[in-house]
Every structure is written in C-alpha cells, then in structure tokens.
Amino acid sequence: xxxxxxxxxxxxxxxxxxxxxxxxxxxxxxxxxxxxxxxxxxxxxxxxxxxxxxxxxxxxxxxxxxxxxxxxxxxxxxxxxxxxxxxxxxxxxxxxxxxxxxxxxxxxxxxxxxxxxxxxxxxxxxxxxxxxxx
Numbered sequence: 001x002x003x004x005x006x007x008x009x010x011x012x013x014x015x016x017x018x019x020x021x022x023x024x025x026x027x028x029x030x031x032x033x034x035x036x037x038x039x040x041x042x043x044x045x046x047x048x049x050x051x052x053x054x055x056x057x058x059x060x061x062x063x064x065x066x067x068x069x070x071x072x073x074x075x076x077x078x079x080x081x082x083x084x085x086x087x088x089x090x091x092x093x094x095x096x097x098x099x100x101x102x103x104x105x106x107x108x109x110x111x112x113x114x115x116x117x118x119x120x121x122x123x124x125x126x127x128x129x130x131x132x133x134x
Contacts, residue, residue: 027096027103034102035095042104042119043090045126050087052078061126069129077131084133085111101127107134 030038048056054074058066069077088109095104102121107114113133120128 027098030095030097030102038095038102038104038121039093039106041121041124042093042095042106042117045119045129046106046108046117049077049081057126057129062122065126065129080131080133081115084113084115103128 029035045057045060047053054071057069061069088111090106090108091114092107093104095102097103100122104117104119104121106117106119108117115131115133118128118130118132119126
C-alpha cells in the first residue's frame with residue numbers, strides 16, 4: 001500500500017512538472033509588473049527551501065502540492081539543495097502564463113553547481129515545484 005501511495009505521489013509530481021515545463025516553452029508573455037511580482041514570489045519560495053521552512057511553503061501551496069511534498073520528499077529536496085553549495089546570484093528569470101497557470105523559471109548560480117527552479121502558480125498558490133541541477 002505504501003508503495004502505491006509513493007507511486008501516486010510521483011505521478012502527480014511528474015504531471016505538475018510536465019505542466020510547468022510545457023507552460024514555459026509556449027506560454028503567453030506577462031505584463032512586466034506581473035512578471036516581476038511572480039519572479040519575486042518565486043525568489044521567496046526558493047528562500048523557504050534554502051531556509052528549510054517547510055511550513056511556509058505548505059501555507060502558500062495548493063492541496064495537491066501539500067499531498068505530494070510530504071516531509072520525506074522535503075528532506076530529499078533539502079539534501080539535494082545543500083549539495084549545490086552556497087547560493088550565488090540569479091542568472092536568468094522568466095514568467096509566463098499558460099493554461100491558467102503562471103510559471104516561473106529561475107536559473108541560480110550556487111558555489112558548486114547552478115540549478116533551474118520551475119515554480120508554477122494557480123490563483124497565487126504554489127501549484128508546482130521542480131528543480132534541476134545543471
């Protein structure tokens with residue numbers, strides 16, 4: 001039963017990631033003010049991840065994300081993020097709208113590697129979260 005639950009979480013997370021990645025490849029460009037607002041929100045979300053503030057992320061997330069990112073998944077994320085080293089600067093950022101979601105991508109330099117963070121929003125709540133070391 002636990003294995004099935006884990007598989008379902010993985011499937012939901014994969015679906016959210018695909019939606020996020022698809023949105024950024026063909027999304028509608030946002031007004032500059034709105035784009036900056038969502039990029040700033042994403043910087044805050046990344047700050048919560050770096051500060052190990054699970055509760056803050058959960059308060060700002062949809063019910064689907066709350067089900068997918070449990071404490072075990074969070075701990076795995078924390079280990080992966082710590083492996084990147086100390087945070088440096090944001091190299092690139094973009095925000096677009098597609099299929100009712102706002103999707104941001106931030107490429108951030110860390111001391112050991114860089115990483116791309118894709119964060120999707122639905123009605124101002126975090127609806128998707130994906131990161132990829134580069």
